[in-house]
Amino acid sequence: MQKLDTVSLKIEHLLVELAWCINDLQGFRQQLSIDDAKQADLSLSKLESLISFVRNHKNPIRLAAV
DSSP: OOHHHHHHHHHHHHHHHHHHHHHHHHHHHSSSSSHHHHHHHHHHHHHHHHHHHHHHHHSSOOOOOO
């Protein structure tokens, strides 16, 4: 159980760092060309989706042996 808690804390830390990166990238977006901005928006959307997915599924389903 201790190992699972450690892994969960590491995952949460990485998610926070990713969120900071997304905020930084949104600031840089204003300096991009239109095509680069569209690509950045797509990448940011994918990152935000990944963060949401991991946050919602970071506690794996435990199967019980019958």
